[in-house]
Amino acid sequence: MAADKEQLISRRDLVKVTGAGALAVSALGANVIIPGRANAVRAKASALFFDVGGTILDWSVMPDKITKFFADRGLKVDGKTFWIPWRTKLFFYMMYNTMIGSGFIPLEELARRSTMALTKSLKIDLKPSDAGGVLPLLGELDVYPDVMPGLQKMRELGYQLVPHTQLSSEVLKKGLLHRFKWDWYFTSETFGVYKPHRSVYLKAIDAMGLDRSEVIYVTSNQFDVFGAKGAGLRTAWVGRWNEPLEPYGYTPDWHVKDFVELARVLETEKP
Numbered sequence: 104m105a106a107d108k109e110q111l112i113s114r115r116d117l118v119k120v121t122g123a124g125a126l127a128v129s130a131l132g133a134n135v136i137i138p139g140r141a142n143a144v145r146a147k148a149s150a151l152f153f154d155v156g157g158t159i160l161d162w163s164v165m166p167d168k169i170t171k172f173f174a175d176r177g178l179k180v181d182g183k184t185f186w187i188p189w190r191t192k193l194f195f196y197m198m199y200n201t202m203i204g205s206g207f208i209p210l211e212e213l214a215r216r217s218t219m220a221l222t223k224s225l226k227i228d229l230k231p232s233d234a235g236g237v238l239p240l241l242g243e244l245d246v247y248p249d250v251m252p253g254l255q256k257m258r259e260l261g262y263q264l265v266p267h268t269q270l271s272s273e274v275l276k277k278g279l280l281h282r283f284k285w286d287w288y289f290t291s292e293t294f295g296v297y298k299p300h301r302s303v304y305l306k307a308i309d310a311m312g313l314d315r316s317e318v319i320y321v322t323s324n325q326f327d328v329f330g331a332k333g334a335g336l337r338t339a340w341v342g343r344w345n346e347p348l349e350p351y352g353y354t355p356d357w358h359v360k361d362f363v364e365l366a367r368v369l370e371t372e373k374p
Contacts, residue, residue, distance in 0.1 A: 146316045148337070148374045150286075151257060152307070154322035155268035158341055160244040160278055168240045176233055185221070189237065193217040194326075197269060197297040207295035210271040214238035241270060242277030247343075253362025254283055260369055265289065267307055267320075269298055287311060299330025308336075319356075319374065321365065329353040337374065339365055 153159055169182030169189075196213040218234040221227075254264060263286040268275060272290045280288065289307045291297055298304075308318055320331035323343040331338045332353035340348070340355035341362070348354065356374075359365045 146314055148262070148319050148369075149317045150263040150265055150311065150313055150319075152265045152267040152304075152318055152320045152331075152336075154320075154324055154327050155266050155270055155275065155279060156241060156324075157343060158321065158323040159246050159250050159266070160241065161247050162244070164244065165240065168243065169237065172236060172240060173227070173229070176229065178227060178229065180225075180227060185225075189217060189221050192221055197291075201297045201300050207292075210269065210291050211235060211238060211273070238271075238274065239277070242274040244278055246279070246282060247361065249361035249363045251283070253364075253366045256363070256366035257369065260366070262369070263287070263311070265307075265311070267304075299326045299333070301330070301334040304331055304334040304336060319369075321362075325349055325351070328355050339368075341365065 156162065166182035166186045169185050170180060171182075173180035173182075173185075193214055196217055197210070200208045200213065214237060215235040218229070218237050219231065222229040222234070257264060264283070265286055266275060266279060266288040268289070269291050270278075272292055275288060275290055287307075287310075289303075289310075294303060294306050296303055304320070305315070308315060315335040316337075318336050320327060320336045320338045321341060322328065322331070322338065323341040325340075325346075325348065328338050328340055328348070329351040332355070338353075338355040339357040339359060342358060342360055348358075357365070357368055359368060
């Protein structure tokens with residue numbers, strides 16, 4: 104039976120975007136069909152998927168970086184008033200791209216468009232050639248202080264550790280991949296679709312040869328809570344922002360303050 108083109112990932116491309124771990128999948132053949140699946144019986148968790156932006160990478164310094172970015176171009180812009188509207192607009196652009204389904208637009212291009220749209224609405228005279236410069240600032244961020252000790256403990260507990268992010272491969276390589284020995288990674292380019300589309304979660308799980316019950320999704324972003332839970336995953340919500348859970352209809356399985364607390368929970372509960 105012919106497989107839908109959107110469900111096929113070439114072995115070469117899968118290895119390129121997900122790293123050496125994809126070699127295990129490539130043994131299945133030149134093309135891999137990766138529909139979502141789940142066991143009727145819940146298996147013990149063996150992998151942790153991590154959202155990156157705001158969950159691992161510390162977003163708190165982005166307003167200052169944005170202020171400097173514009174100042175270097177002779178423009179006075181308050182990064183605090185720019186950052187959240189820019190991020191929100193970019194997220195909407197990602198969702199529009201996924202919902203329209205007319206072809207994947209890379210994050211760098213969506214970010215450029217978001218920057219141009221926002222600067223125009225705020226009457227900021229940014230040169231079009233500079234509009235692509237905001238997104239790469241994310242690759243300059245450090246990780247939260249709790250991230251590395253928490254990850255090390257999770258590694259000792261035997262979990263596979265996997266960044267799973269909207270961010271582009273370029274930003275992820277610059278900001279995170281060199282900091283820790285990850286088992287796999289998945290970005291927006293991996294499957295050509297943005298979160299919280301359910302295929303982003305399910306195809307990543309199947310690419311690793313896992314069932315949904317074997318994966319716990321770790322995030323500080325609420326859209327990942329309902330995205331991952333809606334796809335049948337257990338979730339751990341890291342409360343980076345001291346905000347209440349919005350009534351999407353899905354509740355995280357764990358609510359922790361940081362990665363160190365999550366590691367303690369995993370050690371105690373052995374989910």
